[in-house]
Amino acid sequence: MDALQALQQRVSVARLAGPVPDQESQDNLFKAALRAPDHGMLRPWRFLTISGDDRLALGELFVSAQQADNPDMTEVRHQRMLAKPLRAPLIIVVIAVLTEHAKIPELEQLLSAGAAAQNMLVAAHAMGLGAMWRTGGMAYHPTVQLGLGLKEHERLLGFLYVGQIEGKTRELPNLPIEAFVSPWIAS
Numbered sequence: 001m002d003a004l005q006a007l008q009q010r011v012s013v014a015r016l017a018g019p020v021p022d023q024e025s026q027d028n029l030f031k032a033a034l035r036a037p038d039h040g041m042l043r044p045w046r047f048l049t050i051s052g053d054d055r056l057a058l059g060e061l062f063v064s065a066q067q068a069d070n071p072d073m074t075e076v077r078h079q080r081m082l083a084k085p086l087r088a089p090l091i092i093v094v095i096a097v098l099t100e101h102a103k104i105p106e107l108e109q110l111l112s113a114g115a116a117a118q119n120m121l122v123a124a125h126a127m128g129l130g131a132m133w134r135t136g137g138m139a140y141h142p143t144v145q146l147g148l149g150l151k152e153h154e155r156l157l158g159f160l161y162v163g164q165i166e167g168k169t170r171e172l173p174n175l176p177i178e179a180f181v182s183p184w185i186a187s
């Protein structure tokens with residue numbers, strides 16, 4: 001698949017199966033992430049990989065977070081939270097690492113880390129892997145962020161669920177370019 005095809009046809013895949021993408025594929029994802037545009041070469045990102053039984057530990061972290069907010073959580077909800085990280089064989093946690101900088105505001109650093117995440121989604125698609133960017137309440141919960149080792153100057157941008165595509169992928173319509181793009185006419 002060429003680069004334009006990958007960029008123009010990428011689609012999120014929610015139904016993901018094992019096996020865990022091999023090391024070469026994972027390296028390809030991270031090489032793509034590390035080519036994200038980066039004002040000042042601050043490298044404002046880091047990534048955690050979670051697979052195998054460590055996904056169960058992430059599920060336990062989600063349960064702790066829920067329990068902190070709602071001690072009377074039902075058993076059904078408990079099981080649902082535990083199972084969330086099992087939706088893919090590999091989860092990549094995307095973390096923006098922010099630096100105070102006179103010329104490069106926090107927003108630009110967040111955008112860089114977001115671009116790194118998008119590069120990984122496109123790279124996954126180009127390799128025939130499925131991927132989906134998820135956040136939800138758990139990504140923003142202090143219990144989860146603490147458990148994943150985030151520091152004060154870091155922001156959790158999301159969980160990229162990555163794996164083998166199960167079933168058919170969605171067919172998406174091409175959006176009309178003219179609905180989003182217009183020339184600026186100088187007056």
Ligand SMILES: Cc1cc2nc3c(=O)[nH]c(=O)nc-3n(C[C@H](O)[C@H](O)[C@H](O)COP(=O)(O)O)c2cc1C
Nearest residue numbers: 010011012013132133134135136137157158170172
């Ligand atoms: C920052 C971010 C967070 C997201 N969080 C979720 C989420 O928690 N749950 C979800 O169903 N989709 C979430 N999405 C949307 C999906 O990743 C996906 O983009 C959307 O379903 C549209 O599908 P497409 O990527 O194939 O166009 C999120 C997207 C972004 C950019």
